Structure formats: structure tokens, C-alpha cells
Amino acid sequence: MRITVLRGDITQRRVDAVVNAANSSLLGGGGVDGALHLAAGPELLAACRELRTTDLPHGLQTGAAVATAGFRLPARWVIHTVGPNRHAGQTNRALLVSCFSESLRLADSLGARDLAFPAVGAGAYGWGAEAVAQAARDAMAGFQASHPASGLELVEFVLHTAEVEAAFRDVLGQPR
Template structure:
């Protein structure tokens, strides 16, 4: 199983995979962090695709924990899977929403026929989720989904932007 999951430090916009997961906001129209980087690197095609989604099937935006795919534009991937992670709360357990962001992304990847998927640390940036907990949830959820499903996904790569995130994800994976 763990030969399917890789944990690396890098820039997710450089990943040569079938699908890059975007830690998007509800609007799908770009933002800061990973979302802004993906929109900038992917070019106008991603913004046009997300505007089309907002004009048709998602007029109120993408709900937290759900995922949807668009073209990857100029990125070295085929698709971008946009998912909205929850904002961390000290008073409300939102773990199920974070798990759903990973589950929904892998479901969309499977529907697309993607064999390789790159994830960032969803909700662990501006959304404030503590990195160690975000890593534990990410790794355990992806492992559970991959163990329970027969689908085309053969490789999941967590692409992390900082040494702190890399260490947290490696620890969560038992490396």
C-alpha cells in the first residue's frame, strides 16, 4: 500500500501527474496559497472553466468537502481537481469535512480515469488546520480510500511546500 503513496517537498504546479488537487475556496475563482499558485501557473483556461461551473452547475460555489474537476490549462497535468477544505475550528470538530475533501477528490480522480494524483496539505495553510493533525487525517484517509476501492489511481503524491509540512506528513505516514 505505501508504495502507492509518496511524500515530497516541492511546488505542486510542477507535478507531472494526471490530476493536481487544488485546495480551493468556495468561489472556485482563485485565491491565495496553493489556489492562487495553481490559477497563475495554469493560466486563463482554469479560470474560464471555473467560471463556467459557477454559471451552470455550481452557482452557489463548491460546498466544503466536495470536489470538481477542470482542465489543468498550462500545468503539466491533465486535470485540476478543486476541493474546498474546512476552516479549522477549536470549538467544532470538522474532521469529517477534511476527510471528505480527500475522499471526494479521489472519487473524482477515479471517475476521470486518473492514475496519478498530487495533493497539497488541504486546510493546513490559511485555513489554519494544525499541520500534524492535517497530515494525520490526510494520510489515513487516503490510505483507507485506496485500500477500499478498485480504481485506476496507482500513485498519490503529497507535495508539500515547507519543511514543517514535509516532516508532519512523513511522521503521519510512519516514515
């Protein structure tokens, strides 16, 4: 599995699946969540509402992942995951790692060959960029060890700021 780090707009990535740093309601929000909902169109909100009335009546649990179609996005699927909110006292690092692990597992089960992640948990949820990058690194290592025949060929980290990009490059051993 090849790993790349870049600064850019995750809504524009031409990959099989993009990961949404969602809130538990799945009904949109700010940051990456709001941008993906806006770019995907109202069909994404409708799909998330359907999930809430069927499989997830209490919302998506922290650290879990669920997929919807990508609708108007270049990506075929959106994988929604809920990071732990440090500001709300959710400091269990294992839940942050789980966001990445479960998203990788779900992408692989969908048959995705390439996947784009934002910095899940950074920003509004209060995790530092380095901690998020370390969680992503650990999740990828665990996934590769447990899924040696995975069809995932490329994992991109599409980051919004130079600071977050630099942290991911340093942790993931990518040149600046």
C-alpha cells in the same frame, strides 16, 4: 497504491491530476489556489466561472470536489476541493477527511493513475499539519478499502515547507 511525500511546487508536478486547495468561489485566491490559477493560465478561471454559472451557482461546498482541465499545467486535470476553515469555526474533521476522500474518488473516476495533493486545510485555513496528514491517511485507507480495483497507482503529497513535510512523513510512515 504507492504514496510519496516531497517538498516542492505542485504546479510543476507531471501527474494526471493535481488537487487545488480552493475556496468555495472557485475564482482563485492565495497559496496553492493562487499558484495553480497563475500556472494554469486564464483558461482555468474561465472554466471555474463556467462551473459557477452552471453546476455550482452557490460555489463548491466544503469537503466536496470538482474537476476542470489543467490547461497550461503539466497535469491533465485540476481537482478543486474546499477545506474547512478552522478560523471561521469550521472544526468538523469529517469535512477535512472528505476533501481527500472526494478528491481520490474523483481522480479515480477520471481515470487518473497519479495524483498530487497539497496540505489541504493547512496554512490559511488553520488546520495543523499533523491533523491534515492524519485526515489524508484516514481518507486513503478508506478509499483503498472501498475501491480495491482503483486505477490510482501513485498519490503524492507535495508540500511547501519542511515542517509540513516532516509532519506528513511522520504520520504516513515515510522516511525523513
